Amino acid sequence: MAHAELDRLQACLNLALDTFRKEMDKSQLPPLSQHSSVEHPLDDPTTYLPSTALFEARRLSLACLGELKNLIQPPLDKRLDEKYTAYVVASTDILIKTDIIDYLSGVPNPSEGAPATELASAFELDSHKLVPILRCCAANGWVRETRDSSFALNRCSRTFIKGHPGRRLNLSTPRFMSLVSVMPRWVTESDWKLSRSPAQTAFQIAYKTPLKLFSWVMENPQALVRISDHLQLFGDMSTPSIAADYPWEQLETPVIVDCGGGKGGLVSAILDAHPSLRGIVQDTENVVALTSTKMKEHRPRDVENGTLTVEAHNFFQPQPRIGNEYSFIMRHIMHNWPDEEAAVILGNVVSALGPKSKILIVDMVTVPNLDSTATTSTNSFLLDGDAKRPDYSIQSHFGSASQLVNTLSMHMLTMMNGCERSLPEWEKLVKGCGLRITNVYPLRAHTSIIECALDS
Numbered sequence: 037m038a039h040a041e042l043d044r045l046q047a048c049l050n051l052a053l054d055t056f057r058k059e060m061d062k063s064q065l066p067p068l069s070q071h072s073s074v075e076h077p078l079d080d081p082t083t084y085l086p087s088t089a090l091f092e093a094r095r096l097s098l099a100c101l102g103e104l105k106n107l108i109q110p111p112l113d114k115r116l117d118e119k120y121t122a123y124v125v126a127s128t129d130i131l132i133k134t135d136i137i138d139y140l141s142g143v144p145n146p147s148e149g150a151p152a153t154e155l156a157s158a159f160e161l162d163s164h165k166l167v168p169i170l171r172c173c174a175a176n177g178w179v180r181e182t183r184d185s186s187f188a189l190n191r192c193s194r195t196f197i198k199g200h201p202g203r204r205l206n207l208s209t210p211r212f213m214s215l216v217s218v219m220p221r222w223v224t225e226s227d228w229k230l231s232r233s234p235a236q237t238a239f240q241i242a243y244k245t246p247l248k249l250f251s252w253v254m255e256n257p258q259a260l261v262r263i264s265d266h267l268q269l270f271g272d273m274s275t276p277s278i279a280a281d282y283p284w285e286q287l288e289t290p291v292i293v294d295c296g297g298g299k300g301g302l303v304s305a306i307l308d309a310h311p312s313l314r315g316i317v318q319d320t321e322n323v324v325a326l327t328s329t330k331m332k333e334h335r336p337r338d339v340e341n342g343t344l345t346v347e348a349h350n351f352f353q354p355q356p357r358i359g360n361e362y363s364f365i366m367r368h369i370m371h372n373w374p375d376e377e378a379a380v381i382l383g384n385v386v387s388a389l390g391p392k393s394k395i396l397i398v399d400m401v402t403v404p405n406l407d408s409t410a411t412t413s414t415n416s417f418l419l420d421g422d423a424k425r426p427d428y429s430i431q432s433h434f435g436s437a438s439q440l441v442n443t444l445s446m447h448m449l450t451m452m453n454g455c456e457r458s459l460p461e462w463e464k465l466v467k468g469c470g471l472r473i474t475n476v477y478p479l480r481a482h483t484s485i486i487e488c489a490l491d492s
């Protein structure tokens with residue numbers, strides 16, 4: 037009997053995995069293994085930029101796996117799985133917060149790991165609780181159970197060792213779970229359910245504050261350091277692709293201004309890759325204080341000779357860098373804000389533009405969940421010249437491989453009434469500010485560069 041959808045997905049997965057394997061070999065990457073006690077280059081997007089074909093083949097493989105799961109998993113199991121995913125997050129948090137991760141990385145035989153009883157006594161915990169917690173992590177691919185009730189780090193959990201990137205991502209948002217649990221009440225029952233204001237969101241309810249997110253962060257210095265660390269890492273994940281995939285040499289302005297540039301990682305990477313450019317990092321006073329110190333330490337010569345400037349600027353005020361000398365980059369800024377505020381931020385930059393200036397918005401571009409297929413965009417990477425085109429179809433939003441786009445959109449909504457935008461939504465927003473989109477550069481990351489210029 038023909039199983040049309042199952043057959044197509046299976047064929048698509050096989051093709052995607054074959055391409056993934058071929059591209060790994062072409063890039064001379066070692067095989068992936070969950071038993072490995074070293075990280076794999078593909079584990080860290082902040083330091084390794086995969087070939088476009090490898091990036092696409094991995095994304096398509098993940099999309100197929102997600103669609104296959106949706107096809108064959110019973111809906112009640114799926115709902116239970118999703119509901120209790122919160123416990124996977126909590127279990128992984130426990131591994132990190134207790135330093136069990138670092139303990140396991142330092143045991144005499146890291147691939148054997150340690151018994152839960154040893155971990156429990158080292159951290160004054162109850163092994164009766166620790167075993168199911170570690171098993172939950174193991175079932176989700178974060179550790180390995182090497183013998184009954186003994187656990188070792190796997191390749192993936194190594195990202196949580198102190199000094200490794202995952203450590204910064206994990207402890208980012210204090211009281212995140214309360215934010216999530218308030219969200220349904222905010223949307224369906226609260227007095228603010230129809231409000232689009234960034235001051236009337238689930239964030240204010242959960243954090244019991246009248247302040248908008250960024251004002252609250254400024255008043256909570258402990259949160260500021262943690263959140264800016266988290267945001268920097270999230271940004272760093274697209275930095276190598278931004279430096280490599282945008283045609284910087286075609287930019288007609290000598291200076292790039294990073295509005296809300298955080299700790300300056302993006303400008304640093306652009307200057308490293310394109311030394312003829314100069315860079316300016318703008319952010320709020322408190323953040324700029326951190327960024328200035330960091331830049332003086334890491335790039336003293338650039339700071340002294342004016343190649344790199346760090347300055348306080350509130351993007352709700354008129355932009356002081358005016359004219360043809362400047363182009364502007366805004367990464368993960370616009371998605372924080374609802375259209376009204378986003379238009380004010382953008383409008384302030386537009387007033388400063390010269391005819392040669394560009395605005396580069398780095399954000400996600402959402403794709404409506406229609407039945408159009410993504411395979412047209414990925415075909416060229418997947419098919420050798422003489423290969424037979426298989427009969428497969430993956431929706432253009434890449435199903436669960438685009439989970440982050442959708443969940444991040446929910447996060448922006450919940451925190452600030454912001455959102456990730458589709459291309460028509462971007463077009464409407466920039467047009468309303470006197471701009472036109474001159475190009476969209478897909479990145480080897482979750483985001484794209486939306487290049488805009490004055491709409492003459």
Ligand SMILES: C[S@@+](CC[C@H](N)C(=O)[O-])C[C@H]1O[C@@H](n2cnc3c(N)ncnc32)[C@H](O)[C@@H]1O
Pocket residue numbers: 250267268270271272295296297298299302318319320323349350351352366367368369372
């Ligand atoms: C989501 S982070 C993005 C950081 C950076 N662009 C990156 O990609 O790593 C948002 C940034 O906007 C900054 N910000 C918030 N409100 C601002 C304002 N009114 N003026 C200037 N910067 C602001 C924050 O301090 C933060 O660094």
